[in-house]
Amino acid sequence: MADDSPQNERISEAEQAVMEALWARSPLTANEVADAVAPARGWTLATVKTLLSRLVAKQAVETAPDGKRFLYSPRVARVDFATGESKRLVDRLFGGSAAGLFAHLAEAEALSDKDLNQIEALLKELRK
Amino acid sequence: MADDSPQNERISEAEQAVMEALWARSPLTANEVADAVAPARGWTLATVKTLLSRLVAKQAVETAPDGKRFLYSPRVARVDFATGESKRLVDRLFGGSAAGLFAHLAEAEALSDKDLNQIEALLKELRK
DNA sequence: CCTTCATGTTTACATCCGTAGTCGATTACG
């Protein structure tokens, strides 16, 4: 019984940049991914290809043959990735308490008025 | 022009465990740190010593000689570490919007009722 | 058909991280 479920492996920061391109639009060829991310990060095509391979190995990305080449698509949703990373942070730093994170950000003046308003609105929404 | 300011370097997960011990109580000897963290992580004393050295090299920890040995103390406050990591997450995943993070946690059902109540109370507090 | 281009695969290599053993010096105990 192989591990067929996606994403037990961790996605690194460089890899995330590649994922972002695929989350924004997919499927894409390796070249299209490179066009999307390489300039901003100063990468060569070779680097992008390596990252794509690793993501495929990690089952975070899947490939579909398209003639000679591959089309790449995300296997993990951005939402799930974001949830995982967020929870990890909350666990590691705030003992699992999301409110702890919020209190911390407030204390650190890391919340803009806009943030506060949006959070307040969100709370009101949740209360319904 | 040396870099005398603390913590430009990143603190890894294992290193954070050591920092937690020092944040909880300091200064501590290497042995005391080991007693605090090694059992829970299944580490040997050698491992803790290595992590301490790296933290000293990263200027996240400072030493004070105490006879033959050293007393270790944090040079970076836990609050600052938490702020840095939190901001990094918000930037990397939510385009810098803390409200985006909260919206996300709400959507992912990662907010308990307790969290919601506490956040609400905090908001009220901040509004004063 | 043969050469060239595109594209995935393999290999490379420096650095970081997790984990730990060994060495050398110093202190403390018998």
Add this chain to the structure above:
DNA sequence: CGTAATCGACTACGGATGTAAACATGAAGG
């Protein structure tokens, strides 16, 4: 005074990560 225990420094080593070149193979064009 000499030997054992202590403690920091140095060394080690496999895996992950960042970054990229070399290679193989198949397609496309002349």
